[in-house]
Amino acid sequence: MKQEWLEGHHARKRFGQNFLHDRHWIGRIVRAIDAKPGDAIIEIGPGQAALTREIIAEAGHETAVEIDRDLAAFLRTQFTESELTLIEADALKLDWSSVLEGKRLRIIGNLPYNISSPLLFALMQGADRVIDQHFMLQKEVVDRMVAEPGTKTYGRLSVMLQYRYKMFKLFDVPPGAFVPPPKVTSSIVRMVPLPVESLPKVDLAIFSDLVGAAFQQRRKTLRNAVSKFLTEEGIEAAGVNPGLRPEALDVDAYVRLANEAARRRFDERAL
Numbered sequence: 001m002k003q004e005w006l007e008g009h010h011a012r013k014r015f016g017q018n019f020l021h022d023r024h025w026i027g028r029i030v031r032a033i034d035a036k037p038g039d040a041i042i043e044i045g046p047g048q049a050a051l052t053r054e055i056i057a058e059a060g061h062e063t064a065v066e067i068d069r070d071l072a073a074f075l076r077t078q079f080t081e082s083e084l085t086l087i088e089a090d091a092l093k094l095d096w097s098s099v100l101e102g103k104r105l106r107i108i109g110n111l112p113y114n115i116s117s118p119l120l121f122a123l124m125q126g127a128d129r130v131i132d133q134h135f136m137l138q139k140e141v142v143d144r145m146v147a148e149p150g151t152k153t154y155g156r157l158s159v160m161l162q163y164r165y166k167m168f169k170l171f172d173v174p175p176g177a178f179v180p181p182p183k184v185t186s187s188i189v190r191m192v193p194l195p196v197e198s199l200p201k202v203d204l205a206i207f208s209d210l211v212g213a214a215f216q217q218r219r220k221t222l223r224n225a226v227s228k229f230l231t232e233e234g235i236e237a238a239g240v241n242p243g244l245r246p247e248a249l250d251v252d253a254y255v256r257l258a259n260e261a262a263r264r265r266f267d268e269r270a271l
């Protein structure tokens with residue numbers, strides 16, 4: 001019997017290592033993912049294989065991205081090459097569009113919390129090749145991802161991700177499920193990319209900049225918060241009341257503002 005844990009491995013803070021140890025919670029997460037034989041699963045940060053073992057048992061194979069060399073060496077002792085394809089790399093520096101090429105993928109991970117937002121944005125690039133994503137993240141981050149307009153947690157992360165994915169917060173996981181226990185509660189989120197045909201057309205760079213600017217000044221009214229992009233009259237032309245605060249607008253309203261800003265920029269250039 002191979003050892004199940006890497007004895008003597010000290011959890012590395014810089015890699016956000018909190019390993020799942022509790023069978024009950026591992027079981028709940030694996031049931032939520034519900035892998036089927038032949039599913040093309042990619043796991044970010046397999047660590048000591050708490051989820052990996054179960055997923056490979058169900059799907060037969062998994063591709064995983066791990067940054068820690070010691071853990072990567074350990075993982076190679078646990079699985080055959082036909083069970084695990086291991087990419088030893090920093091998930092933030094990976095060219096996701098090439099990794100996600102071809103197959104319709106299911107992405108999972110108990111993510112290192114320090115890189116969760118940039119990683120979520122990087123994965124958006126390849127969302128058209130993804131069936132779904134299941135992640136464990138800090139509860140506060142998941143609350144922001146799924147937040148509705150008009151709430152305190154609604155912000156840039158909510159608007160940008162809700163533009164591209166339908167998201168479901170599934171359940172919370174307490175610190176005691178991990179070794180070492182993190183300081184915060186975690187949550188499991190399911191993200192399902194919306195069909196490309198259903199996405200409203202928008203210039204993503206302008207959309208992202210405008211939404212970022214709006215929420216940087218979330219206490220101001222829109223007329224002030226997005227003044228770099230649109231005049232008051234421009235905001236009205238997009239069908240939005242300039243006296244509202246940024247958190248009052250839904251994703252569609254931000255798309256309309258970004259499109260109006262893009263159109264006006266284009267018209268200015270054409271003059």
Ligand SMILES: C[S@@+](CC[C@H](N)C(=O)[O-])C[C@H]1O[C@@H](n2cnc3c(N)ncnc32)[C@H](O)[C@@H]1O
Binds near residue numbers: 019
């Ligand atoms: C929170 S631990 C989860 C480990 C394991 N999946 C579990 O549930 O017990 C995060 C894992 O991600 C790895 N990791 C951290 N930063 C990474 C990065 N930039 N790219 C790839 N893996 C990373 C860590 O080494 C660690 O194995």
